[in-house]
Amino acid sequence: MQLLQALITSLxxxxxxxxxxxxxxxxxxxxxxxxxxCHGTSITHVTSLSQNxxxxxxxxxxxxxxxKSGHDTGQWVVLDYFDIVIHIFLEETRSQYLLEELWSDAQxxxxxxxxxxxxxxxxx
Numbered sequence: 858m859q860l861l862q863a864l865i866t867s868l869x870x871x872x873x874x875x876x877x878x879x880x881x882x883x884x885x886x887x888x889x890x891x892x893x894x895c896h897g898t899s900i901t902h903v904t905s906l907s908q909n910x911x912x913x914x915x916x917x918x919x920x921x922x923x924x925k926s927g928h929d930t931g932q933w934v935v936l937d938y939f940d941i942v943i944h945i946f947l948e949e950t951r952s953q954y955l956l957e958e959l960w961s962d963a964q965x966x967x968x969x970x971x972x973x974x975x976x977x978x979x980x981x
Contacts, residue, residue, distance in 0.1 A: 860918060863918055867914060879893075892963070911936065922937050924936075
């Protein structure tokens with residue numbers, strides 16, 4: 858859960874918009890435990906969210922994503938940390954793909970001032 862907290866902190870500190878944590882652990886077809894979804898306001902913002910997240914998590918925990926894609930366009934960047942997959946969208950792209958609706962069986966937890974990583978810890 859330390860990694861999840863570091864990822865959320867980075868996105869929040871760098872002004873990611875509408876951060877949502879999707880708990881996929883009870884979905885048999887899911888290839889990961891969590892999706893962390895957010896969006897930026899421009900291609901530059903999306904790119905910087907991704908770059909800052911990778912740098913900050915590497916510095917804090919030494920963790921690097923196993924895979925990454927989407928940096929060439931900045932419309933939808935995906936970072937794969939195995940148990941947690943981060944989706945950083947451009948706002949228009951996020952509203953087009955609607956991941957939260959595609960994975961509607963998942964528990965969707967808004968990451969706001971009321972969010973606590975302890976809620977997730979209790980379910981482990």
